[in-house]
Amino acid sequence: MAYCLISKNENETKNIAQAIATFFSSGDIILLEGDLGVGKTHFVQGFAQGVASNDTVTSPTFSIANFYRSQNIGVLHIDMYRIEKEEEFNDIGLADYYTQNIVLVEWGTKFPGYFEEYFLVSISNHTNSKTDRTISFSFQGEKYSSLFNQIIQNLPKHKKC
Ligand SMILES: Nc1ncnc2c1ncn2[C@@H]1O[C@H](COP(=O)(O)OP(=O)(O)O)[C@@H](O)[C@H]1O
């Protein structure tokens, strides 16, 4: 099952991310997929605003991971773009921080099956417009089933694909 929204510009992408952020809690894993420059990092920026973090969100393409904090919750923002092997990623030891944070992973579906259960955000750009994006939500694993339903019931209906 997937649910899809249209974003017309980077602010709409941030607003959509901000709107879903409040449904998540520590230990949740959100994987982001989509081509380079499609808006994954902008989505995380909106998400961090949604959990009331004032920390600056930057692309962790080179740092691999950034942490952001709000008063109530932590966000772990990972980018697997430069990771070539699962073992290389395991060696960094980020899994130790999953339970204490909401985890967002750019290029998170790079190694199929690596994450067993996750909420999935797929972003694509397939129209002629420079700024139109399709943002699609789905999930893998029973853990995210009710969360998914709650989220799709609370999203702005007019933006549906
Ligand atoms: N609808 C949109 N949503 C998000 N970003 C958009 C949108 N339209 C244009 N952009 C632009 O696309 C780029 C997305 O960059 P970024 O979020 O870093 O992508 P990624 O992390 O997927 O590589 C930014 O320059 C942003 O301004």
Ligand SMILES: [Mg+2]
């Ligand atoms: Mg990025």
